[in-house]
Amino acid sequence: MKIIKRPNGTEDILPAESRDWQKLEEFLRTTAGIFGFQEIRVPTFEQTELFSRGVGETTDVVQKEMYTVTAKESVFTLRPEGTAGTIRAMLQNGLLNEALPQKVYYILSCFRHERPQAGRLREFHQFGVEMAGSALPSADAEVISLAKQILEQIGLKNIELKINSIGCPNCRKNYHEALRKYFSTSKECLCGTCQERLEKNPMRLLDCKVESCQEIAKDAPVILEYLCEECRTHFEQLKENLTALGITYVVDPKIVRGLDYYTKTVFEFVTTEIGAQGTVCGGGRYDGLIEQLGGQPTPALGFGMGLERLLLVLKNQGTELSQEKYCDIYFVPMGKEAETKAMQLTAELRKEGIFAQTDVMGRSLRAQMKYADKLHARFTAVIGENELNQKETMLKNMKTGEKISIALDEKFVEVFSGIEIADRLASEIQ
RNA sequence: GUGGGUAUAGCCCAGCUGGUUAAGGCGUCAGUUUGUGGCACUGAAGACCAUCGGUUCGAAUCCGAUUACCCACCCCA
Numbered sequence: 001m002k003i004i005k006r007p008n009g010t011e012d013i014l015p016a017e018s019r020d021w022q023k024l025e026e027f028l029r030t031t032a033g034i035f036g037f038q039e040i041r042v043p044t045f046e047q048t049e050l051f052s053r054g055v056g057e058t059t060d061v062v063q064k065e066m067y068t069v070t071a072k073e074s075v076f077t078l079r080p081e082g083t084a085g086t087i088r089a090m091l092q093n094g095l096l097n098e099a100l101p102q103k104v105y106y107i108l109s110c111f112r113h114e115r116p117q118a119g120r121l122r123e124f125h126q127f128g129v130e131m132a133g134s135a136l137p138s139a140d141a142e143v144i145s146l147a148k149q150i151l152e153q154i155g156l157k158n159i160e161l162k163i164n165s166i167g168c169p170n171c172r173k174n175y176h177e178a179l180r181k182y183f184s185t186s187k188e189c190l191c192g193t194c195q196e197r198l199e200k201n202p203m204r205l206l207d208c209k210v211e212s213c214q215e216i217a218k219d220a221p222v223i224l225e226y227l228c229e230e231c232r233t234h235f236e237q238l239k240e241n242l243t244a245l246g247i248t249y250v251v252d253p254k255i256v257r258g259l260d261y262y263t264k265t266v267f268e269f270v271t272t273e274i275g276a277q278g279t280v281c282g283g284g285r286y287d288g289l290i291e292q293l294g295g296q297p298t299p300a301l302g303f304g305m306g307l308e309r310l311l312l313v314l315k316n317q318g319t320e321l322s323q324e325k326y327c328d329i330y331f332v333p334m335g336k337e338a339e340t341k342a343m344q345l346t347a348e349l350r351k352e353g354i355f356a357q358t359d360v361m362g363r364s365l366r367a368q369m370k371y372a373d374k375l376h377a378r379f380t381a382v383i384g385e386n387e388l389n390q391k392e393t394m395l396k397n398m399k400t401g402e403k404i405s406i407a408l409d410e411k412f413v414e415v416f417s418g419i420e421i422a423d424r425l426a427s428e429i430q
Numbered sequence: 431g432u433g434g435g436u437a438u439a440g441c442c443c444a445g446c447u448g449g450u451u452a453a454g455g456c457g458u459c460a461g462u463u464u465g466u467g468g469c470a471c472u473g474a475a476g477a478c479c480a481u482c483g484g485u486u487c488g489a490a491u492c493c494g495a496u497u498a499c500c501c502a503c504c505c506c507a
Contacts, residue, residue: 064431081506081507114505116499116500117500119506276501277507282506282507310507366466370467372467377467380467401467
């Protein structure tokens, strides 16, 4: 029989890595909590229209990357990103009628049908936050500083924050006009997709990677010069806020973001550590999205972080997140009777929250000792005929090799806890 | 969707111009004299050499197709 393999672009997270994931997730939750964000959990699949309306009909994500599934008569789409579903849930459950701002975070997996490569999977995991209700630049600064604190404290090095403003629909109208005028003079030299973009969404044209297009785009008008009064001051104040918070940034007029809902502020945290897919966190303001999804006009913003990209950077940097396997005590039974005793003691210790293990393989003493060593057991205790007769065993400290005797009676759990805590303190002092 | 690369044991891989019992390391298991791990040593298990077809007396090795994976473009986290 052949082994069935997992689908292309998916990953198994094995015990050796799941410890890192747990550590990362725990850290994300507490940091988001410190900033006043609370967890929201939403369905993995949604009505397809949520994404076409929310993310944008013209985006690549909607046009060619969605997993749309039919089950019975219903058609659904596996979420390609987290924002649309989160906003939908906030609207549907009336969260936006509560005190504003509403601040939520999520850890979930997203699905996009793209060709996999380094740092890009078809199912990938995202941590994201959304903050709804504030139009002020201080909200932008708060969200960005959360992202920054996470990336910094988790240990990322050499990350750069890029910011830009892509304006509101008002100023963008003028800008689109200017872009069309600029590009139409050399329309013939543009690549096929860019000629289409010119009509539908001329801003996309700016980050086309085709060399000839880049050449033409080089001197194209810059959005920042077309911002309306309101958007301009918003951007200026955001920069002041960032400076006040000691957050360094680079203004990059080229970052546009691929999702249509963004307005005003957009930003990315970029690294060079993991190949071509260097964006570890991306986000921005989407003041029109909530209305677009049927709610009252409400300003909002957020970001998403790619968790496997984060872990990839940490791995490439050689940053250790988690410690090794763990075991407080390993019992080495010899003989039937001893096995029962070891089993009972293990069970008792576990009830007290102590990491205890014993043999379930019927191995020899020597082999059991080797196994205990592999588990990084802190203590071992052999139980054989002698021990059972004398109701006493030697507790061996695997690090120091030192042995002390301990009675095999009803006090065992209590006595062992004391020894174990003392040992832990002693090793922490060193 | 478009390029390029790779495919040999659970993992990392040697095997050059066709003839080997397909090598080594990690890991796993057992042992190194009787009841105490790490180091070292010995041994064992584990591979239809991705699949299908072709050339040949003979293919892991050459050719073709298929599939899978990797990297890059595109796009994004």
